[in-house]
Amino acid sequence: MGGKRMAIFCDADANTWSYLERHGLGELADCVIFPERLNDVSDEILQHSSHAEIISTFVYSNLSADLLENFKNLELIATRSTGYNNVDMEYCRARGIRVANVAGYGEVTVAEYAVGMLLNLTRKIGFSNYKLRNGIVKVNEDTGMDLFGKTVGVVGTGAVGSYFAKLCHAFGCNVIATDPFPNGKLVDAGICKYVAIGDLLAESDVIALNCPATADNYHFINRDTIGQMKDGVCIINIARGELINSMDLYEAIISGKVGGAGLDVLDYENVIIKNDIESVKNSDKNFAMYSLFNAKLLQLPNVVVTPHIAFNSSDAISRILDSNIRIIRDFIAGRPIQSVI
Numbered sequence: 001m002g003g004k005r006m007a008i009f010c011d012a013d014a015n016t017w018s019y020l021e022r023h024g025l026g027e028l029a030d031c032v033i034f035p036e037r038l039n040d041v042s043d044e045i046l047q048h049s050s051h052a053e054i055i056s057t058f059v060y061s062n063l064s065a066d067l068l069e070n071f072k073n074l075e076l077i078a079t080r081s082t083g084y085n086n087v088d089m090e091y092c093r094a095r096g097i098r099v100a101n102v103a104g105y106g107e108v109t110v111a112e113y114a115v116g117m118l119l120n121l122t123r124k125i126g127f128s129n130y131k132l133r134n135g136i137v138k139v140n141e142d143t144g145m146d147l148f149g150k151t152v153g154v155v156g157t158g159a160v161g162s163y164f165a166k167l168c169h170a171f172g173c174n175v176i177a178t179d180p181f182p183n184g185k186l187v188d189a190g191i192c193k194y195v196a197i198g199d200l201l202a203e204s205d206v207i208a209l210n211c212p213a214t215a216d217n218y219h220f221i222n223r224d225t226i227g228q229m230k231d232g233v234c235i236i237n238i239a240r241g242e243l244i245n246s247m248d249l250y251e252a253i254i255s256g257k258v259g260g261a262g263l264d265v266l267d268y269e270n271v272i273i274k275n276d277i278e279s280v281k282n283s284d285k286n287f288a289m290y291s292l293f294n295a296k297l298l299q300l301p302n303v304v305v306t307p308h309i310a311f312n313s314s315d316a317i318s319r320i321l322d323s324n325i326r327i328i329r330d331f332i333a334g335r336p337i338q339s340v341i
């Protein structure tokens, strides 16, 4: 193919923009940069860019079959994230579109954040700060709990989960874990032991989700699994919102069954993060219902919600963009790339 390849960057903030400029990707490819989600680009502009061969995306764009149908020449989707559940993988497989993610850029970054959320909850840091800013000092409401000696259940011990397990071990926690592919090194180092999921649910004071969202584990945290947990359990989710049924979690927190939750991700989080109200009108009734419970969760004092920012340290962003650009450069040069499909 003659001439430059065309690459679209969507969900691209100012950081991404200046990084691309500094690293001269424009010399290799015609780059079209959309600050918004690809779903929100107008039909006219979409048509102009529809001959793109490469899409670089973050998690906000929903690369559904319908949207991807517009890109007849598409060869590569390179995500600027580890997760790629916003991409219709079945469709890509059928059309021979490669999908490459950024693996292992941020185990330290994301695990540190998860510990931050955990401490925020267990020591009521955000709650106490919020009250103080409003002139309320009631220290008897701010009593927390130590992490030392508590049992932490880690669901998924890949890059993030393994590092999170190590950090919790350093706090003096008893770490138990579940993963279809256990990490023998963690066991050998005495960091954690692997248990069946039922035991993890029953024994943990803290449950931390660090696994991908798949069709099999949609709303894995629900009324039934919460029922198997200890009273007062604390739940941390930095992984994917689809892992938790927000309605069931809300009701369990209101009833006192769940003691607190740290949620960096939410099912249908785009309504909150991207003010994606249009989709509410066009989408299924679950969309509206879970969005309502997300909004209710936001108001609870023992819930900390953040807008999908666990990855968001300057160190990690450099690693993500370096990796994304390297993948695109290698792909254009015909060099082998590591991809999911």
Ligand SMILES: NC(=O)c1ccc[n+]([C@@H]2O[C@H](COP(=O)([O-])OP(=O)(O)OC[C@H]3O[C@@H](n4cnc5c(N)ncnc54)[C@H](O)[C@@H]3O)[C@@H](O)[C@H]2O)c1
Pocket: 082, 083, 084, 103, 104, 106, 110, 155, 156, 157, 158, 159, 160, 161, 178, 179, 180, 181, 210, 211, 212, 213, 217, 238, 239, 240, 264, 265, 308, 309, 310, 311, 312
């Ligand atoms: N909030 C953020 O900013 C942010 C940033 C990075 C990663 N993430 C998310 O965090 C999660 C973990 O990222 P990672 O880099 O450690 O991924 P990873 O691929 O290195 O590890 C995932 C682990 O989960 C395990 N797993 C898969 N299904 C499981 C199941 N049903 N139960 C238990 N374990 C299961 C896998 O075997 C693997 O060991 C992913 O969902 C990723 O999308 C979020």
